[in-house]
Amino acid sequence: MTALDAPAAHPHRTPAPRPHRPRRTLAARARRLGLYLLLVLVALIAGGPLYWLITSALKTNPQIYSYPPHWIPTELRWSNFADAWRAAPFGHFFLNSLVVSVVGTVIELAAALLCAYAFVFLPFPGKKWLFLFLLGAMMVPGHVTLLPNFLTVAQLGWVNTWAGLIAPGLGSVFGTFLLRQHMLTLPAEVMDAARIDGAGHLRILTRIVLPMSRPMVITVALVVLVTKWNDFIWPLIITSSDDMRTLPIGLLFLRDQETYANWGAILAGTVMVIVPVLVVFFLAQRYIIAGLTQGAGK
Template identity: 55%
Template sequence: MAASTTAVRRNDTVTKRRIRKLPALLVLIVVGLLFLVPFYWMLSSAFKPEDEIYRWPLQWIPSELVLDHFRRAWETVPFGQFFLNSVIVTAVGATLKVVLAVFSAYAFAFLRFPFKRVIFLAVLGALMVPGHVTLLINYITIGNLGLINTYAGIFLPGLASAFGTFLLRQHFLALPKEVLEAAQLDGCGHLRRLTRFVLPMAKPAVVTVALIAVIDEWNDFIWPLLVTNSLQMRTLPIGLMFLKETEGIDQWGPIMAGTVLVVLPMLLLFLFAQRYIIAGLAGAATKN
């Protein structure tokens, strides 16, 4: 009898917890739909016959799969060149950004140097400065260096990542001190400690910073538009603008197909790296 009563109470407790979580679950469902419905509409419109895109009531499922929109998007503008430019800028820019963030975070976490705390506070202050504030001075600097309309001119101004430095520094501080002290006693220098011990233990945080850097470089629109002046140096986000201007407002099939080509690489990358993201953000303990 006592066991039965305990089981009933336990079931009541579980039921009450589920009821309390119901509003949060409903909010998550609504927010998820707000993101997923536009994405699904973009994807379905890329494969729909042209007349079904504008049909009312809305036709959510294409009656047939049409691939001609992708061909028109690829041939209307030099999509291949835009894609190559984005790959080069993203690969080089994101790699250098992550390397600089790793070394600067290691210095803030483990090295002693004058004004260390003040410099770190300056890095945190950089997080509060909107990127558009620096557009003019960056453009003047890149112009004086003769890097207008070059790959270096696109990715150089964004190499310093205040967020990446902050996230990695917090994660490095949360690593087991015993392992690092043992490595130091074994005669490991800073570079060996970083590559052999710190980076393997901080892999989720490094992957998170790398993913954010890749997405930032891939999706950047304003700066590549300002610093390039030829069609052959444009990147994919700018290519979509040219595609829209070329096809016109009534030709949404090729525009949606081009958008899918831009979004798909980042979506696949996110699906591959998502298991590291939560661990990387959660592992960044709030230490001073």
């Protein structure tokens, strides 16, 4: 059939009506507006204290104590950070926190990876019961083990040392649990193909499991890092000199040194403590979101 043979369009034919799309009702718009208002309220509750902390670190004492409060500082006092650095040995505090957090996180993450891989891919008797026992250990409050850990570390001669700060926290049941639950979702066909090609367990872990589990590994590493960075009770118990104190203990030391309650310097020291963790979080947030949402959809 050619173009001349095609039937001509009817001159009086009207186009087919488009399907009617119902407009968004007033109730739906009200619910959406209420959801936005709720999100704004949650953001204010979560970000309000952080904003007050950062702005107060740049205020003078009269501005901090004034009522009604000054939400925007009129005079930026950058010398608060220098006062905090001079009042306490923050150089030692930063070094100790960095060593304890980084070394402890690396060792704890490695142990959690190996344990999780063993629970998922290695057959051994009593595996399920042992995992349930480890889950039960998560229910025990950490303060219950403070005295046994201190007695053990004291007998080893590790009081007031980096080893004493790091060793008691090397076992991570929480990290093992998260990594095991993620490894259970990995495709078994890939592991079987690797075994057929002659790959051993270490090669499977480093070449297959780790690249496929990168978001979850980074999420666990950040959780462990923040926990160690903010730990207060154990460093306070196991250290006895200012040279071995960590940053949370350093803030207490700074508070004791500021006889006249220079809250500008104290809050400036607090900002110096939380900024490294915030920077790490913002750099790794896309991996954290991916790690927490993996398995939510197919």
